[in-house]
Amino acid sequence: MSQSPEKSSVIMITELNKIYMQGSHDVHALKNVNLEVFENEFVAIMGQSGSGKSTMMNILGCLDKPTSGHYALDGQDVSRMKDNELAAIRNVKIGFVFQSFNLLPKLTALENVELPMIYSAKPRAMRRKAAMDALTRVGLADRVKHRPNELSGGQRQRVAIARALVNSPSIILADEPTGNLDSQSSAEIMQIFQNLNAEGATIIVVTHEPEVAAHTKRVVTFRDGVVVSDKPVERQILAGV
Numbered sequence: 451m452s453q454s455p456e457k458s459s460v461i462m463i464t465e466l467n468k469i470y471m472q473g474s475h476d477v478h479a480l481k482n483v484n485l486e487v488f489e490n491e492f493v494a495i496m497g498q499s500g501s502g503k504s505t506m507m508n509i510l511g512c513l514d515k516p517t518s519g520h521y522a523l524d525g526q527d528v529s530r531m532k533d534n535e536l537a538a539i540r541n542v543k544i545g546f547v548f549q550s551f552n553l554l555p556k557l558t559a560l561e562n563v564e565l566p567m568i569y570s571a572k573p574r575a576m577r578r579k580a581a582m583d584a585l586t587r588v589g590l591a592d593r594v595k596h597r598p599n600e601l602s603g604g605q606r607q608r609v610a611i612a613r614a615l616v617n618s619p620s621i622i623l624a625d626e627p628t629g630n631l632d633s634q635s636s637a638e639i640m641q642i643f644q645n646l647n648a649e650g651a652t653i654i655v656v657t658h659e660p661e662v663a664a665h666t667k668r669v670v671t672f673r674d675g676v677v678v679s680d681k682p683v684e685r686q687i688l689a690g691v
Contacts, residue, residue: 461485461522479502483675489652494683496657497672504625506672510623541570546625567581584615590605593605615651621652628657637690
């Protein structure tokens with residue numbers, strides 16, 4: 451995919467393989483995958499169950515390591531890092547958004563968003579301001595004191611997105627982010643992602659839904675552990691239009 455020369459590579463995957471042992475058999479989940487994602491891209495990773503997209507997501511999110519090959523994140527080879535090093539990378543460079551929100555029920559929206567910063571030794575006032583700013587960006591400035599059970603599904607996902615934003619990560623990695631939402635809330639969430647991308651965020655959405663992928667700008671499709679298609683979205687759906 452052609453890019454303007456000023457864009458720098460955020461993700462560089464080279465000849466990457468992932469093999470699992472299943473009983474006495476090897477399962478080749480990813481096979482010689484090459485993938486490059488540039489800053490400010492909005493990419494969907496698609497594929498049916500067993501295609502390798504979930505394995506790819508785990509490696510991109512530094513939750514798993516490849517069997518062979520290389521993964522460079524912001525020019526740093528993370529494919530051979532130790533678990534504690536990967537944990538540090540995850541906290542700083544990757545913002546996660548999950549289908550099930552993963553919010554702590556006893557904490558307010560503001561406190562949930564603050565969580566990724568607690569390990570960074572930032573002063574409390576700085577953490578609070580950054581969390582407030584992130585919640586404002588996703589349209590929840592009036593819900594900061596609400597706990598998850600006082601919020602709708604769409605609002606909970608907004609809190610999760612704000613939490614993903616708060617450390618200014620290199621990439622936002624969203625795993626089926628609309629899977630638990632109705633169509634109206636799904637459109638609102640995709641509009642937030644589009645707005646964030648317009649502001650400069652690099653976003654990767656893992657999905658099996660073509661309509662969700664159509665809100666992005668580029669679709670990478672996996673089948674049997676191999677990238678079978680990598681092309682721009684011809685007619686991007688603009689949420690809210």
